[in-house]
Each structure stands twice: as C-alpha cells, then as structure tokens.
Amino acid sequence: MSTAVTERRDSTPPSDATPMLEVKDLVVRYGRGRKAAAAPAAVDHVSFSIAPGETVGLVGESGSGKSTIGKAILGLQKVSGGTITYQGKDITSAGAAERRALGGELRAVFQDPNSSLNPRNTIGTSLAEPLRLRGLSAAEARAKAEDMLERVGLPRDAVDRYPSQFSGGQRQRISVARALICDPQLVVCDEAVSALDLSTQAQVLNLLADLRDERGLSYLFIAHDIAVVQFLAQRVVVLYRGQVMESGPAAAVTENPRHPFTQALVAASPVPRPAEQAARREARESLGVRTGAAAVPAPGGCPFRLRCPLATDLCATERPALRRVGTADVACHYA
Amino acid sequence: MIPNVAPAPADQAQPTTAADLRKTRRQGAPKKFTGSKLFGSFGSIAGVAWLAVLVAASLTAPLWLPFKTEDQDFTAVLSGPTAAHWLGTDELGRDLLSRIFASAAGTLGTSIITVIVAVGLGTLLAMLAAAAGERVENAVSRVTEIMMSLPGTVIILAVIGAVGTNIPMIMGILGVLISAGIYRVMLGQAKSLQSQLYVDAAKVDGVSTAGISLRHVLPGLTNTIVVQAALIFAVGMLIQAGLAFIGFGPPIPQPSWGGMIQGASQHVYDAPWMMVPTGAGLALTVLSANAIGNALGKAPNATASHLPSAAARRQRAKAVATIASAAPAPVTQDGVAKGTLSVRNLSVGVDSTGAGSGVRLVTDVSFDVEQGTVLGLVGESGCGKTMTALSLLGLLPSGVSVTGGQILWNGRNLAATTDKAMETVRGRDIALISQEPMRALDPMFTVGYQLTATIRRLRGMGKAEAREEARNLLEKVGIVDAARILKTYPHQISGGMAQRVAIALALAGQPKLLVADEPTTALDVTVQAEILSLLRSLVTDTGMSVVMVTHDLGVVADICDQVAVMYAGQVVENGRTDSILDNPRHPYTLALLAADPHANHANDMPERLATIQGQVPQPKDWPTGCRFAARCQFAGSACLEPVPLLPSGAGEGLVRCVKADQLAVEGMDWLATDVPAARALEITPTQNPRSLQTIVEKDLA
Numbered sequence A: 001m002s003t004a005v006t007e008r009r010d011s012t013p014p015s016d017a018t019p020m021l022e023v024k025d026l027v028v029r030y031g032r033g034r035k036a037a038a039a040p041a042a043v044d045h046v047s048f049s050i051a052p053g054e055t056v057g058l059v060g061e062s063g064s065g066k067s068t069i070g071k072a073i074l075g076l077q078k079v080s081g082g083t084i085t086y087q088g089k090d091i092t093s094a095g096a097a098e099r100r101a102l103g104g105e106l107r108a109v110f111q112d113p114n115s116s117l118n119p120r121n122t123i124g125t126s127l128a129e130p131l132r133l134r135g136l137s138a139a140e141a142r143a144k145a146e147d148m149l150e151r152v153g154l155p156r157d158a159v160d161r162y163p164s165q166f167s168g169g170q171r172q173r174i175s176v177a178r179a180l181i182c183d184p185q186l187v188v189c190d191e192a193v194s195a196l197d198l199s200t201q202a203q204v205l206n207l208l209a210d211l212r213d214e215r216g217l218s219y220l221f222i223a224h225d226i227a228v229v230q231f232l233a234q235r236v237v238v239l240y241r242g243q244v245m246e247s248g249p250a251a252a253v254t255e256n257p258r259h260p261f262t263q264a265l266v267a268a269s270p271v272p273r274p275a276e277q278a279a280r281r282e283a284r285e286s287l288g289v290r291t292g293a294a295a296v297p298a299p300g301g302c303p304f305r306l307r308c309p310l311a312t313d314l315c316a317t318e319r320p321a322l323r324r325v326g327t328a329d330v331a332c333h334y335a
Numbered sequence B: 001m002i003p004n005v006a007p008a009p010a011d012q013a014q015p016t017t018a019a020d021l022r023k024t025r026r027q028g029a030p031k032k033f034t035g036s037k038l039f040g041s042f043g044s045i046a047g048v049a050w051l052a053v054l055v056a057a058s059l060t061a062p063l064w065l066p067f068k069t070e071d072q073d074f075t076a077v078l079s080g081p082t083a084a085h086w087l088g089t090d091e092l093g094r095d096l097l098s099r100i101f102a103s104a105a106g107t108l109g110t111s112i113i114t115v116i117v118a119v120g121l122g123t124l125l126a127m128l129a130a131a132a133g134e135r136v137e138n139a140v141s142r143v144t145e146i147m148m149s150l151p152g153t154v155i156i157l158a159v160i161g162a163v164g165t166n167i168p169m170i171m172g173i174l175g176v177l178i179s180a181g182i183y184r185v186m187l188g189q190a191k192s193l194q195s196q197l198y199v200d201a202a203k204v205d206g207v208s209t210a211g212i213s214l215r216h217v218l219p220g221l222t223n224t225i226v227v228q229a230a231l232i233f234a235v236g237m238l239i240q241a242g243l244a245f246i247g248f249g250p251p252i253p254q255p256s257w258g259g260m261i262q263g264a265s266q267h268v269y270d271a272p273w274m275m276v277p278t279g280a281g282l283a284l285t286v287l288s289a290n291a292i293g294n295a296l297g298k299a300p301n302a303t304a305s306h307l308p309s310a311a312a313r314r315q316r317a318k319a320v321a322t323i324a325s326a327a328p329a330p331v332t333q334d335g336v337a338k339g340t341l342s343v344r345n346l347s348v349g350v351d352s353t354g355a356g357s358g359v360r361l362v363t364d365v366s367f368d369v370e371q372g373t374v375l376g377l378v379g380e381s382g383c384g385k386t387m388t389a390l391s392l393l394g395l396l397p398s399g400v401s402v403t404g405g406q407i408l409w410n411g412r413n414l415a416a417t418t419d420k421a422m423e424t425v426r427g428r429d430i431a432l433i434s435q436e437p438m439r440a441l442d443p444m445f446t447v448g449y450q451l452t453a454t455i456r457r458l459r460g461m462g463k464a465e466a467r468e469e470a471r472n473l474l475e476k477v478g479i480v481d482a483a484r485i486l487k488t489y490p491h492q493i494s495g496g497m498a499q500r501v502a503i504a505l506a507l508a509g510q511p512k513l514l515v516a517d518e519p520t521t522a523l524d525v526t527v528q529a530e531i532l533s534l535l536r537s538l539v540t541d542t543g544m545s546v547v548m549v550t551h552d553l554g555v556v557a558d559i560c561d562q563v564a565v566m567y568a569g570q571v572v573e574n575g576r577t578d579s580i581l582d583n584p585r586h587p588y589t590l591a592l593l594a595a596d597p598h599a600n601h602a603n604d605m606p607e608r609l610a611t612i613q614g615q616v617p618q619p620k621d622w623p624t625g626c627r628f629a630a631r632c633q634f635a636g637s638a639c640l641e642p643v644p645l646l647p648s649g650a651g652e653g654l655v656r657c658v659k660a661d662q663l664a665v666e667g668m669d670w671l672a673t674d675v676p677a678a679r680a681l682e683i684t685p686t687q688n689p690r691s692l693q694t695i696v697e698k699d700l701a
C-alpha cells in the first residue's frame, strides 16, 4: 500500500486521459431579476478538472462560493453559465432521472453530521435509499449496508439504530458509508470533517484516504481549513469571491503560495508550535493584507484589490487572468 | 367567524444555511411525533377519554340507548332532567340523552371533513411550494393570501343560499378556507425540512421531487399535522354549532348536535335547559380537542434559556451556602497576587435533584492566571472546558452548580458568592465573549444602542459621554467606520465584525479578566488571525488577563502564555505553552498533536494521521483510575488507580500520568495506527437521563 500512497502524493495523474470531472467557465448567480444580474456572481467563471483517482481541494473564506460549486456539480443548484462534464458526459443541467442513470457514480458527503441523515429513519433505511433506487431488493440492500458499515468501522447492527444514537464522528462515518455504498467514482465532500473534534477528524480523514487508495476514488474536497485540504488533496484550487485566485499542486500552493490572497490564507492558519507560530504571525503582519470587513469591490478588476498590499491602478481596471507561475496557475498581475 | 389558525408551537427544524452549520457544532436531537405526549397531562388524558367514550357510545347507540331518537313522549315535552329522561326532552318530547349520543358520530364525522380538507390541502400545498421553488411558492402564497382575506362567513352563507344546508359540503368548503392558514403554518417547516442536508443527499441519489416530499418532508410534518388537526376539529365543531344556532343546521328530522342546538335556540326563553346538555357536550368535545392539540404541540424542552432560572438561582444559593459552611475559614489570598485569578480544586456537578443527579462534570480543576497573561483551556468536546469557564462568571446553566473548590479573585471566593454579588463582578471585573457573537447581540436593537446602554449601566456615564465611549471602543477593536457600524443592526454585519462588536461589548465595563469561549471557532482563519492580534494587543496595552477556551492547538500556540489541557473534567497537564506544545508529557496531549494536520508541513505530511480510539467518556462513566486509560496507547495496570497531578520533570508544569517520566525518557510517540475499525467506536446509545444529556450538550456547544 505504501507505494500506492507515495504515488498519490507526488505524481500528477496523466493529463491525456478523459478527466473524471471537468468544470468550465462555471457561473452561478443566486436570485432572479435585474438586481441579481447586476450583483457579483457567487461563482464567477471557475474552471478546473479532476483526473481519475485524483483529489482536488477547494479552499477559500466563508462565502467564497465553495459550496455553491459543489452544489452545482451535484445538480442541487441551477447553473447560470458554463459547463460541467462528468466522464465526457455533459451534466450541467441533468435532471433527477439522468442523475439516477449515472448509477450512483457521483456522490456527496456533507458537512453537518446532524442534518445529513434523516433523524426519523434508521441508519439502514438511509443507507438503503440509494440502493433501492437502483432496484436492489430490501434484503440485498440491507446486507450491503451492513458490509459498508463494517468497512467504515461501525458494527453491523447499527443498521437498526437511529442517527441520534451515534456521536458526531460516527454519524460522519455513516454519511461516508452512504456516499460510498453504490461504488461511486467521484465524491464531493463539502466540509466533511469541519464539525468534528481533532481525533475524530483524523479518523474520518484516514478513512477517506484509505477508501480512496482502496477504490481509486476521486474527491472534490471542499474545506475552509487549508491544512486539512493539504492532508488529502494532490491539487488545490483557491477561491476568493467566486473566482479562482490560484490553483496547482498542493505542496506548491500551501508551502510556496504565489498569490497575495493565498499567502494571507496560508499565513493565517496557525500551527501548534509556539516559536514557529510567532514567526508566522510576524510574517503575516508584515504582509500588510488589509482586513476583509466591509471591503466590497466594484465589479471588474481584481476582486482582492481592496485588501491587497500590492494593488495598483491596473488591478482596479483589469481582471487578472490565470497564468502559469512555477507549477501553479495564479490570477495576479504581479505574482 | 373563521378563525385564523395560529402557528402551532411544533417542531421548527433549524434553518441550515451553509454558513451556519460550521458554527452550530451540535443541535438538539430531532423532536419526533410520539403518542406518549398524549398522556402527559391531565387535560389531554381526560380529552382522549371523553372522545373515546363519545365515539364508542355513539356507534353502539342502538344497543343501549333508553329511547329511540324519534320516540316522542308527549307527557314530558320540554322537560328538565327526570328519572325517565336523565337529560330532559325537547319540544316534541324526544329524549335528549338518546339524541345526543346517537348523533355524536355524525356530528364528529362532519367536523372531520373540515379537518381532512383543511389539513390535507394545506399540507399538500405547503409541500408543493417548498419543493417546487420560489416561483411556485410565490404563486401559491398569493392565492392563500387572497383566500385568507375572503370573508368566510359570507361565502358560507352564500353557499347555503345556493345549495341549501348540505352540511358535509359546507364543512368541506370551510376546510378549503381554513387550508390557507394551515398552508402558512406548514410552509416554513416544509421549507426548512427541504433544506436539510439529507434532502440534498437524496437529490444526489436521483430521488424524484415527489419521493423526497413523501419520504423526507411529510414524516417531519406529522407532529404539526396532528396538532393542527386537533385544533381544526374543535374549530369545525364550533362553526357547525354556530351555523345551527343561527338557523342553518342540518335538515330537521335526523338528529344532529347542530339541529338540536338550532331547536334549543328557539326555546331559549321558555325552556332554557334544553340548550344545556347539547351545549355541554359540544363544549366538552371542543375542550378535549384543544387539550389534545396543546399536549401534542408542547415542545419537550422549551426551557433552553441561557440565564439561570429561579430554581437554578435557589440551587446556586444552596450550593454557595454549603461551600461557605464547608470552608468557614476566611478566604486566604495566601500567595495570590492582586489581579491574579486562582482557581483551586474547582468541581462542578449536576444538582442533586432531578435526573442525572450528583454527576460530576468538572473535578478538582486548579490553575492560576496572572495579570496580563493568557491561559488556554484546551481539549475536545465534552471535556468540561466551557463549564469551567462559565463557573468563573457564575453563569453555569440551570441544574448545574459549583460543588467544591475556590475561585479566588481580588480577595473574594467567587465560588461562594451569591448571585446578587456576582452581578457586580460580571461585566465589570470579569467579562465573557462566546463562540456565537450573535448571541451577545440583541437583533432588535442597533449596535450603538446596545453598546451605549451597556456602558451607561456598567460605568454610570451620561448619554452623550457613553456614545463617545462606544465609538472609541469600536475603534479600539479595529472597526474603521465605527460611526456607520453604530447605526447598524446585528444581522447587517458579518460574523467577524459581530465578534469585534461582541468584544467591544465585553470591554464596555473595563474588565480585568476576559473569559473567551471559543471566540474564533466560527470565523475564517484570516479573521481569526485579526481577532487574535486584537486580543493580544488588548492584553499588552491594558494588562487585562484572558482565559481562552479553545480546541485549536494553533490558537493556543499563537496567543496563550500558559495552557491547561483538559480531559474528561480534569486538568491532565498544565504549564507554559511552549514547553507543553513542544514537549508534551501527557499521552493525551501527545495524541492531540499527532492528530492535528496543522502540525505537519505539506512535504512531510504523514500518510495517516494519528487517531485516538473511542470517545471522551460520558461524565457518568468516568472511571476511578486514569480517565484516559480506555483510549491510551500506553495504559497499564498502574493506570487503574487514581492518578494525581504531579510536577513533571524539569519544567514547572504538572502532569497527570503515572508513566509521564518513563515516556519522556524513552521518547515514545503516539503511533498513527488505526485500531481495528469495528472495535474502535463502541456505540453508546444515548440512554442517559435527558437533563444530563442536555447539560452535556450545552457544555459541548
């Protein structure tokens, strides 16, 4: 297993294969009418792709559009522009029937262990739902549910219990089981571990990594915590106000960020080593990034310009395009 | 005449916007519809009994009634109660008792038509509107608004004029009119159920819209449906009677309550008794339905207030008295410098009345916070961090109180201080900021109003002076456009801004000690860094001390001078932050650090993170020996005895582990193995008493 693991860490999967998922120029606007059309889009021309077996991390501040992208991919949010292609099939506006026809290849694990399982159904009922939809008998579905529970580290008899009888970490494992029960190819994890305690978070992260190595899964791993993303992802996409600021190999983006916003984000994530943290704090303060409060830039130009220490007039007039800097793509005029 | 149905106090599921979720770490368990609530009060038991008797008696009427409904006894026309006619007779000498019971089923039945139409249609529309999106919802809402504004009485009278007194049809139309109100009640709930993540998960599966409504939304509405049905049933009965009273009862020959009321209403003056039996039957039935509706609708734990209740205050007074009498000696500040908070052997427990009584939540916790320093209380959920912090302010939730130990502050023992006296300390000497800044802010008032009011209360300033001070405070917490923020309402500002305002509010009384309970957990890391810088500068500038509750070891590294690691209600290790984080001595601290992905760089990120098997034990399950033993990789037989907190090695810190020195010498690491999965997490059904559970949940929150 260890060779497989090293492989997943530092090799970028071959780019000539059909990507598992391709998101192109995705635009999502909330609301209707002229006012909504004038407001900045929640997701603004975002493009990225996920290769088979690859994990892509999506990070950014609250409200940067991470969840919206996940929802658009899962068909939970109407798309205003762009395309989403899953294994060559355009699923941008696929309905319930078409999604059913995907055969459960595209699945999701959500953030909140309390609301991602129906409290009125037993674990067995929740796990069986996607299987029954694909025509399995009740007995088959139950057997499969028990196997899957065992795989995520829970006893088989958990099928007859209700979500309230489990702790947050256990519930999150059940959500993982539910997502993986119909052998998906791609799993969208939206803040899948952020509501958990450290030790439980580590358990679920390990589980996700194991299952990926075991089954060759692809993940879109959405999180606000860059260190968590760093553990699981090979590539990272950094969002700010619905736009991609930087994307590239996880190690490059998190250790040697090129975009001023990524630099601020990485520098703000505290490490549990006092001396190093003191140095990081100084480095962060010397970056001179301004506070995000109340800074709503007018459309056009770089969305980060009101906080950016390097901003010039050019940044206010011209939206920087993503361009290759080192191993990453960076959207900054001066990176 | 047609009442608007008031929203029932039924289970409003929490709204779950993406941003909210991270912030609410735990919600209460979902409320399910349970029949057992029916038998929770005398009223509802009596109600159920009356309705059961009525229906049974009515259905079996031919078997036992003394008279046939149409038997006329001309010797006793319009009589009161007699031996032959227990409840009297009507104008044709027919026995009222027989007629009331024989016709009960029909009368109840026609009311049920209203119930079925109103609740059925209202629920259906609500589910449709919630599922089909904004446009459909707007359209349906407009239509129901129109329906609600129609004069119901006029419509019903018009129908009667057109088709005569066809009671089932009238009751059906009444149902349609009432359904608009039901729709309103149901819509909010259906929408919040529709926004639950498990609905999203089902959509991802490809479950159809109708399937989702039936499988995931409808079951969540059952409680409200049942409650509303009971209330509408009562309304239907009343309206039926009202119509009959004004002469639109059912056609004469067949007996019905409405008809009997109609008959009686014509003899109100010459034979007033006639109204009594039927009226009483009707009143009892309506009261029964209401009692049942109320019992079913009662929220099981409606007392989740943050302020101590009267009972809690009494309990606290009692606890204070016991502590004071147990330690009659005057509080000695032996060695405690002024401005230092010294917590000694603090214990917090569930009060001895009610469920979960006597369970200890915090045991024997000691720490000192010197002036101008920051102490971190760190650990996982359920380790008693919040309980410890709240006890410093005398803000423990109701049913929980300090059971022992001292909290020494400026020559006083706060653990033995009355609630009244605590009020002079709280806000002025010691202030609190919590994880949820919005909880400190009242949504009804502007930021400026709340700040000035607090400043005036705590500092006795005049209005103008207080306004000026409010501005200063906001500037001090790093808000640039203070003037604008003063005029805004809490919901108009972002989470980071709200936390700054909450800090300003906490600073209003110029406290010397700030208790910060996870103040940055809900914030972005970029905002967290700013808030931590702000707190740090407040500490250096004003000499304030801070007790910082957090589960984030990075936050500890950033701001804390001293740290106390808590596990299962105990301090397991304390000392200087750098020595503890760089050289942890206790296996739990070791494990936490090993599980933290922040502790690694991208290049040396391990393949697997270390985990700790199992979970923090429930307070009632704490063992007498080392409380970490069940999860500790180094546990041995010596760990089954109580373990004292002892000085650790060279440093001035303390550690509660029998093997601490041995581990330090051998330099052992917490290994990154996952134990065999099925054994790792033993299921713990939540069978412990509710009160304890809620308390623990509060602690976790």
Ligand SMILES: Nc1ncnc2c1ncn2[C@@H]1O[C@H](COP(=O)(O)OP(=O)(O)OP(=O)(O)O)[C@@H](O)[C@H]1O
Residues within 6 Å of the ligand: A030, A031, A042, A060, A061, A062, A063, A064, A065, A066, A067, A068, A069, A224, B018, B019
């Ligand atoms: N249902 C909605 N209606 C209108 N606006 C929305 C809705 N959901 C999200 N938004 C807005 O869209 C933007 C992106 O939100 P999104 O939830 O995708 O952010 P996020 O990056 O997932 O944030 P978080 O870290 O808080 O989860 C935000 O400005 C948000 O306010």
Ligand code: SF4
Residues within 6 Å of the ligand: A259, A260, A261, A302, A303, A304, A305, A306, A308, A309, A310, A311, A312, A315, A320, A331, A332, A333, A334, A335
């Ligand atoms: S484009 Fe300009 S404003 Fe934007 S990040 Fe780069 S330097 Fe800063």
Ligand code: SF4
Residues within 6 Å of the ligand: B586, B587, B588, B626, B627, B628, B629, B630, B632, B633, B634, B635, B636, B638, B639, B643, B656, B657, B658, B659, B660
């Ligand atoms: S006392 Fe024993 S069980 Fe407890 S932490 Fe130390 S080694 Fe582990």
Ligand SMILES: [Mg+2]
Residues within 6 Å of the ligand: A066, A067, A068, A190, A191, B018, B019
């Ligand atoms: Mg989100």
